[in-house]
Amino acid sequence: MPEKPVRVRYAPSPTGLPHVGNIRTALFNWLYARHEKGSFIVRIEDTDTARTVDGAVEVILESLRWLGLDWDEGPDKPGSFGPYRQSERLEYYKKAAEQLVAQGNAYYCYCSSERLEEMRSAQIARKEPPGYDRACRNLTLEERASRLESCQRPVIRFKAPLEGSTSFNDIIRGEVTFENRSIDDFILLKADGYPTYHLASVVDDHLMQISHIMRAEEWISSTPKHVLLYQMLGLEPPQFAHLPMILGSDRSKLSKRHGAVSITQYRDEGYLPEAMVNFLALLGWSLDDKTDIINIQTLVENFSLERIGKTAAVFNREKLEWMNGVYIRSLEVDELARQALPFLEKDLPLSVKRPLDEEYVKAVMPLIQERAKTLSEIPSLVYFFFTPDIEYPAELLIGKKMDADAALHALEATLEKLESTQAFDHDSLEQRLRPLAEELGLKAGQLFGAVRVAVTGVTVSPPLFETMMVLGRNKCLERIKQAIKKLSCRVD
């Protein structure tokens, strides 16, 4: 018997920006689909009309595209099971809810939200578990008619079984069982005609022939509700796999308090999608006991449900940063330049002429490639290559164990040496300056330090000679002269 094709879905609700936890769920679904040569479906769960955020769908899809997670069916990619926005599928949910009412597995509820609120706070005050008191569960026809007068828009509630228990087999956690009496008569269809998540996801996962539901662990206690719905609707439930949660540094659910949470923010901060995918894949999954740099293709080839862990993971930014550095270092120089360009255009000082010279950018990139952890920090690493002038206090020119005079002499001697030659490549620079240090009775580091500040305006930079080569002879000489002027003012 041929196995059913793998069809998995990522089902975000467009109520805000997708955060790293959501995206990790998307990634695992995608990896599984690609590994199994199945289908990856994006379904928009826009059933909460009040909380829906304009533009959120586009940001979600953009995030997936950025990471390279392509989908086979989705809101912008019609398939055989559309539409892929739940707001466009209302008739299916209504039909299912009515079927359940007709079968006696669901009922109309006329309770006002005010009454429900009062009921809940009273329950809490009495230290009872909060839940619907089932006031409308067994109404007679007459009672229903009279309630309808005061409440035009009833909801439909599920008639949860009062006895027995419901279990399901979770691929990651094994058998999980819930007592039915702990299951509320939850709402299936809201007063506005929209379904709740429970109804909508069950109906759609069936209609879209989803084979595996992979979602975050927070859904595990809702799953018995879904299993019951499948049963009452006469449907075969898909397989369940509840993924471990991703936590903030204080071990609580990820939120704005934890700083960067939305995936687009990482993109804007200059993280590479490849690094993000690699890092996220390792939050709850592992290849083996020692591999942590894994490209996406290897991920697809090796991904398996069996190697998904059970325990929640703290999102560790430091490791992400390290990993991003690894990926930046592995880039071809042209590619690094291409990716860095927008960050440079945006963050280089206003005094730098736009558009930037791409060839010049390419020449600069090798000097910072192994020093940058994110693309967004590149401008601060290289601005002195681009600015017409550099600003720094004269004191910076005076290195450790040196005084102003020594620094001045060193720079004057350097200037003289460099003016006497046109050669400005790494080796000739080194051949001139290194002996010069000795002549002056300085350590190489002392001389190079003064020249570094003169030429770049900072004490930390890429290696001096490479920097000078890229900067060019004219600019270097000019800046050294400026430095000499600065120092002589000070000496007087």
Add this chain to the structure above:
RNA sequence: GGCGCAUUCGUCUAGCGGCCUAGGACACCGCCCUCUCAAGGCGGAGACCACGGGUUCGAAUCCCGUAUGCGCUACCA
């Protein structure tokens, strides 16, 4: 409160009864390389495998309790 899930270095994790005096990675510390900063190399510190009972010749690995953490408990998903 009720229900559920989880529990290996600070963090991510390997481990699916003997290979574990618990391995790797990030971060941290030291040394080497070195013109600064990185990168790289080498080394170090860091987990009595939450705790307590079992089962077994033998347990981080199986079972039962306890504790702790997290999640759910909405006409939110």
